Amino acid sequence: MSQPLFSKLPPGFRIQRETNTEEFFINMGPQHPSTHGALRLTLRMDGETIVELVPHFGYIHRGMEKQAESMSYLQYIALSDRQDYLTAIQNNLGVVIALEKGMNVGVPERGEYIRVMLQELGRIASHLVFYGCFGGDLGGQTCLLFGFKEREMIHDILEEVTGSRLTTNFFRPGGSRYDVPDTFIPRVKAFLDHLEGAMRDYERFLSKNIIVLERSIGIGVLTKEDAIAYGCSGPVLRASGVEFDVRRANPYSIYDQFDFDIPVFHNGDCYDRYKIRIAEIHESMKILRQCIDKFPKEGPWRSKEKPVRLPVGRYYSEIETAKGLYATYVVAATTGEKPYRIHTRGPSFPHIAALNKMVQGHKISDLVTIMATLDPVIPEIDR
Amino acid sequence: MGIINLAPKVLDPIPGGKYVVNAIDYVVNWARANSIWPLTYGTSCCAIEMMSSSMARYDIARFGSEVFRASPRQADLFILAGTITRRMAPAIQMLWEQIPGPKYAIAMGACTISGGPFIYDNYAVVRGAQNLIPVDVFVPGCPPRPEALFHGLLTLREKILKETCRKPWHEGLPKDVSTMDRYREAAKTWAALEEMKDEEMAEARAKFKEEHPDYKSSYKPIRIKKEDFPEVERKPFRRVGLTQLELYQKLTAKFPNITFHTHSEEPVETVLANAPADRPLEVMVEPEDYLAAVEFVKNDPEFKMDFLIDVTAIDYDDHFDLVTQLRSIEVGHKIFLCVQLKKDFSIPEEKRPTSLLASVPTISHLYPAAEIKEREVYDMFGIDFAGHPDQRRIFLDKDFVGYPLRKDFSHPEMIRRPL
Numbered sequence: 001m002s003q004p005l006f007s008k009l010p011p012g013f014r015i016q017r018e019t020n021t022e023e024f025f026i027n028m029g030p031q032h033p034s035t036h037g038a039l040r041l042t043l044r045m046d047g048e049t050i051v052e053l054v055p056h057f058g059y060i061h062r063g064m065e066k067q068a069e070s071m072s073y074l075q076y077i078a079l080s081d082r083q084d085y086l087t088a089i090q091n092n093l094g095v096v097i098a099l100e101k102g103m104n105v106g107v108p109e110r111g112e113y114i115r116v117m118l119q120e121l122g123r124i125a126s127h128l129v130f131y132g133c134f135g136g137d138l139g140g141q142t143c144l145l146f147g148f149k150e151r152e153m154i155h156d157i158l159e160e161v162t163g164s165r166l167t168t169n170f171f172r173p174g175g176s177r178y179d180v181p182d183t184f185i186p187r188v189k190a191f192l193d194h195l196e197g198a199m200r201d202y203e204r205f206l207s208k209n210i211i212v213l214e215r216s217i218g219i220g221v222l223t224k225e226d227a228i229a230y231g232c233s234g235p236v237l238r239a240s241g242v243e244f245d246v247r248r249a250n251p252y253s254i255y256d257q258f259d260f261d262i263p264v265f266h267n268g269d270c271y272d273r274y275k276i277r278i279a280e281i282h283e284s285m286k287i288l289r290q291c292i293d294k295f296p297k298e299g300p301w302r303s304k305e306k307p308v309r310l311p312v313g314r315y316y317s318e319i320e321t322a323k324g325l326y327a328t329y330v331v332a333a334t335t336g337e338k339p340y341r342i343h344t345r346g347p348s349f350p351h352i353a354a355l356n357k358m359v360q361g362h363k364i365s366d367l368v369t370i371m372a373t374l375d376p377v378i379p380e381i382d383r
Numbered sequence: 384m385g386i387i388n389l390a391p392k393v394l395d396p397i398p399g400g401k402y403v404v405n406a407i408d409y410v411v412n413w414a415r416a417n418s419i420w421p422l423t424y425g426t427s428c429c430a431i432e433m434m435s436s437s438m439a440r441y442d443i444a445r446f447g448s449e450v451f452r453a454s455p456r457q458a459d460l461f462i463l464a465g466t467i468t469r470r471m472a473p474a475i476q477m478l479w480e481q482i483p484g485p486k487y488a489i490a491m492g493a494c495t496i497s498g499g500p501f502i503y504d505n506y507a508v509v510r511g512a513q514n515l516i517p518v519d520v521f522v523p524g525c526p527p528r529p530e531a532l533f534h535g536l537l538t539l540r541e542k543i544l545k546e547t548c549r550k551p552w553h554e555g556l557p558k559d560v561s562t563m564d565r566y567r568e569a570a571k572t573w574a575a576l577e578e579m580k581d582e583e584m585a586e587a588r589a590k591f592k593e594e595h596p597d598y599k600s601s602y603k604p605i606r607i608k609k610e611d612f613p614e615v616e617r618k619p620f621r622r623v624g625l626t627q628l629e630l631y632q633k634l635t636a637k638f639p640n641i642t643f644h645t646h647s648e649e650p651v652e653t654v655l656a657n658a659p660a661d662r663p664l665e666v667m668v669e670p671e672d673y674l675a676a677v678e679f680v681k682n683d684p685e686f687k688m689d690f691l692i693d694v695t696a697i698d699y700d701d702h703f704d705l706v707t708q709l710r711s712i713e714v715g716h717k718i719f720l721c722v723q724l725k726k727d728f729s730i731p732e733e734k735r736p737t738s739l740l741a742s743v744p745t746i747s748h749l750y751p752a753a754e755i756k757e758r759e760v761y762d763m764f765g766i767d768f769a770g771h772p773d774q775r776r777i778f779l780d781k782d783f784v785g786y787p788l789r790k791d792f793s794h795p796e797m798i799r800r801p802l
């Protein structure tokens with residue numbers, strides 16, 4: 001009795017299979033709590049098992065790249081905040097490094113330390129949101145409260161330094177907008193002391209939790225070859241056993257002066273993707289402690305202010321945000337204050353493309369776990 | 384609440400009945416205003432601040448709104464957190480229709496008030512939520528702080544407390560006034576207010592001078608001194624993998640048509656040898672060589688370009704530049720292959736904006752990552768990828784007219800940025 005079920009599949013679905021059971025389609029999103037924003041997924045189900053998944057993007061496509069063509073370079077830094085708002089401060093740096101390459105401007109030592117410290121604070125903030133959402137998606141709403149508790153402390157520091165909680169718009173070619181206040185270093189120190197104890201509690205809460213173990217070990221395995229082929233980066237790639245971190249591979253800023261490890265896990269399942277982010281929080285704390293020790297008390301914090309005009313050419317920068325490889329490609333067709341085109345490569349876009357590979361054969365509740373461990377931010381995909 | 388709304392009709396004729404109606408109002412409003420359950424909805428940055436407001440530090444539970452419902456059928460309040468795009472608009476209207484009345488909406492953030500940072504040169508964003516659904520409270524900010532959201536919530540509470548059985552909640556209609564019109568009106572009012580203020584101030588100053596003829600101010604303006612900063616040299620970058628010159632020589636040995644584009648008059652080799660270490664090699668490839676070149680750099684043991692960073696394009700007057708950005712995870716070097724695709728000008732001019740102007744072979748069978756990137760380029764530029772397994776629009780609706788990232792793109796809803 002086996003026969004092909006669908007003579008014509010909806011657009012996007014490709015797998016041709018013959019079954020005796022009845023298949024059906026489920027629509028998930030664009031307004032769904034576990035898709036982390038306005039993402040729509042269509043699932044082809046065999047009973048409760050996922051056969052195939054097709055993501056539909058564009059529900060938050062805001063046309064940033066078109067808009068950037070009529071903006072000045074400095075105005076685009078503000079737009080980059082709104083791409084991946086969890087790592088806004090890191091996106092700023094990605095754009096600014098590309099501009100610095102064009103302007104040929106360096107950054108004094110104190111400025112570099114400010115950059116690295118804010119980068120790592122941003123990374124911890126983003127991973128704490130991941131911790132909360134991961135626990136929340138598995139059914140433990142308490143984790144959400146925990147993750148956001150320490151994140152608020154980072155927001156306090158960011159607010160004191162940049163004037164804004166979320167969309168910072170802080171870095172400028174040659175340094176940053178302002179110097180850090182005197183209270184910055186003591187506050188970061190106090191925060192790290194607090195976070196160390198808090199992380200111990202949080203790890204005890206989830207890492208050995210039997211529900212988490214059962215629901216994440218062996219779920220959503222992404223092999224090393226697939227992870228590279230689909231262009232995954234950041235914690236997702238490193239959880240699959242590839243040691244690739246831009247901070248180590250192509251060190252930007254002063255990341256080559258610090259002693260830190262790149263955590264790598266080899267199973268590529270949901271549990272490894274969770275563990276790697278916890279390990280990265282500890283590595284970030286390590287970098288921050290070294291920064292506190294070496295932070296120059298005196299000295300200029302930015303180089304001489306220059307008009308932001310880029311000569312004709314194409315400039316490319318890449319940085320490692322909390323989510324992965326964030327690349328900015330600036331095309332200047334005429335020497336001036338406005339770009340001809342700016343293109344951003346966000347890390348979450350390839351992750352969602354690889355989602356189909358990960359969910360096949362899993363149950364629909366596992367999809368929620370896998371989505372949580374990919375930690376996507378949809379506005380950064382759609383731009 | 385049909386029965387309660389009948390209360391005035393039944394009770395008002397009875398002596399003392401209006402006191403009962405007032406009591407009913409009091410109880411109903413007390414219940415409604417203190418348990419406004421919001422819908423779990425968020426598209427972008429504001430959603431994170433909305434989440435923050437429901438967490439331990441800010442604790443939205445103090446105002447009775449901690450129960451975020453995932454289903455619109457259980458919600459009373461629609462917090463529009465984040466930009467509204469044209470593609471999302473029908474979903475928002477559907478969500479609003481699914482919420483049972485009495486229902487309220489808070490437009491959170493600049494994007495939902497007017498389009499915010501996306502007001503100019505934008506083809507995708509709806510300028511203001513009030514064009515879609517009736518909004519009760521606007522909360523400005525980009526994104527607003529949690530405290531601002533609470534202020535919006537308390538303002539809404541006041542509004543709810545003003546409702547009575549005699550004047551019950553009714554669904555309003557979305558306001559069909561364009562954002563620019565409202566802007567102009569607001570600007571006019573603002574200018575009038577400023578003028579009035581100026582006149583009043585001038586009067587007050589004149590009066591003060593009359594009363595105190597020999598008054599001298601002791602105030603000295605303090606100007607912040609602009610600090611002088613020294614110029615700083617750029618740090619040298621560590622070179623990883625093969626140098627640009629080596630990559631270039633190895634590529635040209637295999638594909639002699641590959642060229643390096645430079646504005647300098649020096650020979651290519653000298654330019655490449657002196658190039659900064661952090662700059663990737665960007666070479667021009669002929670369209671015929673493109674597929675073979677990508678295949679070569681992927682499989683060659685010296686190149687090992689196993690990681691596709693991105694595929695993107697740039698629109699020029701008569702051609703597209705398709706840039707394929709590749710890197711080697713193991714070795715660390717990067718190559719940007721740039722293909723110049725001549726635009727097909729045999730297509731009549733009036734049809735050009737809506738038709739595919741160039742074609743190039745796909746590389747999605749070599750790099751699975753290229754599939755979505757090529758779909759994006761197809762969507763934004765209208766470049767055809769021959770042999771692509773699933774060439775559909777990715778970010779825009781399938782009935783969207785035109786390709787937005789072309790320089791000659793125009794959209795009826797686009798407002799040009801004033802210079």
